[in-house]
Structures are given as C-alpha cells and as structure tokens.
Amino acid sequence: DIQMTQSPSTLSASVGDRISITCRASQSISRWLAWYQQKPGKAPKLLIYKASTLESGVPSRFSGSGSGTEFNLTIGSLQPDDFATYYCQHYNGFSPYTFGQGTKLDIK
Amino acid sequence: QLQLQESGPGLVKPSETLSLACSVSGGSISNNNYYWDWIRQSPGRGLEWIGSIYFSGRTYYNPALKSRVTISVDTSQNQFSLNLSSVTAADTAVYYCARRDGFKNIPFNCWGQGTLVTVSS
Numbered sequence: 001d002i003q004m005t006q007s008p009s010t011l012s013a014s015v016g017d018r019i020s021i022t023c024r025a026s027q028s029i030s031r032w033l034a035w036y037q038q039k040p041g042k043a044p045k046l047l048i049y050k051a052s053t054l055e056s057g058v059p060s061r062f063s064g065s066g067s068g069t070e071f072n073l074t075i076g077s078l079q080p081d082d083f084a085t086y087y088c089q090h091y092n093g094f095s096p097y098t099f100g101q102g103t104k105l106d107i108k
Numbered sequence: 109q110l111q112l113q114e115s116g117p118g119l120v121k122p123s124e125t126l127s128l129a130c131s132v133s134g135g136s137i138s139n140n141n142y143y144w145d146w147i148r149q150s151p152g153r154g155l156e157w158i159g160s161i162y163f164s165g166r167t168y169y170n171p172a173l174k175s176r177v178t179i180s181v182d183t184s185q186n187q188f189s190l191n192l193s194s195v196t197a198a199d200t201a202v203y204y205c206a207r208r209d210g211f212k213n214i215p216f217n218c219w220g221q222g223t224l225v226t227v228s229s
Contacts, residue, residue: 001171001172032213034215034216042221043204043206043219043221043222044155044216044219046214046216049214049215050213055214055217087155089155089215091208091213091215096157096170096171096172097215099155099157100154101154102154102155
C-alpha cells in the first residue's frame with residue numbers, strides 16, 4: 001500500500017496568516033491527491049482534488065500544488081472557519097486509497 | 109442535493125457481524141458515473157478506506173479487510189450496505205458512506221454524517 005505522511009502533525013497560527021501543510025507519498029502517485037477538511041463531529045469535506053483542482057464552492061484562499069511524491073496545501077489568509085484538521089488522500093486507481101494521519105490547525 | 113445517511117446498530121458484540129446500510133436520497137444510486145464507498149475513522153487507525161461498489165454490483169475492497177468485508181447494493185431501495193464479519197474491538201470506529209465520481213475521477217465529494225459503531229460484549 002502507498003503510505004501518506006503529513007507534516008506537521010499540529011500547526012498553530014493566527015487569523016490572517018498564510019500556512020502550508022505538506023503531504024508525502026511513499027511512491028509516485030502522479031497528481032492523484034486530494035485534500036479534506038474535517039471539523040469535530042463532522043465528516044471530512046473535499047477541498048482539492050487532482051493535487052490542485054478546487055472543489056466547487058471552496059474559497060479561493062485554499063490552493064494545492066505538487067506531483068509525484070510531494071504535495072502542499074496552502075491557505076492564503078486564515079479565516080476563523082479554517083481552524084480544523086486537514087487530511088491528504090491518494091486515489092491512484094491501482095492501489096487501496098489511503099489517507100495521511102492528519103494535521104490539526106489550531107489558533108495560536 | 110444528494111444526501112447519504114448511514115443506519116445500523118451502534119453496538120456489536122465481538123466475533124459477530126457488523127451490518128450497516130447507506131440510504132441515498134436526491135439522486136440515483138444507478139447513475140453510472142458514481143461509485144459508492146465505505147470509510148471508517150478511529151483514533152488509533154485514522155481514516156481507513158474499506159471498499160467500494162458500482163451500481164452493477166462490481167466491488168473493490170481494501171486488501172487488509174477483504175477477507176471480512178462484503179459490500180452490496182440494492183438499486184430498488186437506492187441504498188448500499190456493508191457487512192464486516194468477525195469483529196473485534198479494533199473495528200470500533202465511526203463508519204461513513206461516501207460517493208466518488210468515477211467518470212470525472214473526483215474522490216469522496218459527498219459523505220454521510222457517520223455512525224459510531226462500538227464493538228463490545
């Protein structure tokens with residue numbers, strides 16, 4: 001199975017900050033990478049797929065980049081609603097889908 | 109607007125079979141663009157993909173769970189189901205059903221609210 005590793009595990013930031021989260025795959029997944037946001041007690045919400053395509057309705061302050069084995073999620077200017085846990089996920093069709101362990105973004 | 113809703117027992121005894129259903133509303137489970145998936149989440153294992161089914165009945169399972177998992181679809185009821193046999197405490201998790209778009213290759217863009225299943229005697 002392809003292993004997905006996120007860093008950092010926890011990130012403290014302030015409203016208005018620009019932050020980035022990194023996701024590394026144990027082998028190349030081309031651009032088959034998605035990012036999700038999850039708030040306590042809720043299901044994950046798809047933010048970005050194909051590494052950089054914004055899901056409909058997601059604010060443009062969210063962006064994704066990368067290919068192969070290294071990917072980034074960037075939030076351009078943090079808003080109060082953005083404090084949550086973020087997960088990456090690969091969806092290479094030839095391997096079981098796996099998720100990263102999550103990055104908790106909290107208020108500094 | 110598509111909505112997914114999980115249902116089933118919240119408590120299952122060890123060695124028994126966990127059975128959940130996912131009802132789909134606001135759209136047809138027979139839409140040939142979509143696959144219907146089960147995913148679970150626990151503090152110890154994080155988010156774990158369990159498996160997937162197409163409306164035709166074709167299934168795809170996580171090899172780590174394949175020997176214990178059966179996913180089925182009932183197009184007349186517009187729902188799909190999960191059976192996980194021989195459960196242990198390690199199967200305690202929140203179970204989600206979700207949809208992915210196989211035509212546009214978009215991953216899980218619609219989720220149920222999730223249902224907590226506890227394995228305990």
